Amino acid sequence: MKDSLKPGLQYRQQFLVPVSKTVPALYPEAEAFQAMPNVFATGFLVGFLEWACINAVQPFLEGPHEQTVGTHINVSHQAPTPPGFTVTATIELIGMEGRKLIFAVEAHDGIDLIAKGIHERFVIDRTKFETKVASKTSHLHHKEI
Structure with missing residues (x-):
């Protein structure tokens, strides 16, 4: 991670919401989700x-x-x-604790503020991370399924 990464960093990103990112599409195999309104799903909003x-x-x-x-x-x-609505995410890096990054996040759909909160991310070394995942996966293969 470069030293130039500092709190105060701001970023905006837009996304045109398709039908494939609505509540019924979140878990197509779940009957309960199929009965829900055809609106941007919270799970997909979090991913955005x-x-x-x-x-x-x-x-x-x-x-x-x-x-x-x-x-x-x-x-x-x-x-x-x-x-059909375009959602705009506005994020700001508000804190850093070592490799932990803390963001204030918001999303707006052009009419309403649709989301607001905090998100934390951790900077990883992909090779070390994948080694840890492979080790965990090996435990699955030793169990009877």
């Missing part, structure tokens, strides 16, 4: 906010071996957004 944070810090990471992973999210989803 994470995506904006990833893009904001990407220029400050050292090569392809450094990445960030989400570790905490506390976001209110305050208003529905139908497909």
Whole structure:
């Protein structure tokens, strides 16, 4: 992580909400989700906010071996957004604790503030992370399924 990454970094990102990012599309195999309104799903909204944070810090990471992973999210989803609306995420890096990055996040759909909260990410070394995942996966293969 470059020393130039500092609190105060701001970033905006837009996303045109398609039908494939609505509540019924979140878990197509879940009957309960199929009965829900056709609006931007909270799960996809969270992913969009994470995506904006990833893009904001990407220029400050050292090569392809450094990445960030989400570790905490506390976001209110305050208003529905139908497909066809463009959602704008506005994020600000408000704190850093070592490799932990803390963001204030918001999303607006052009009519309403639809989300507001805090998101934390951690800067990882991808090789070390993948080694840890492989070790965990090996435990799965030793158990009977």
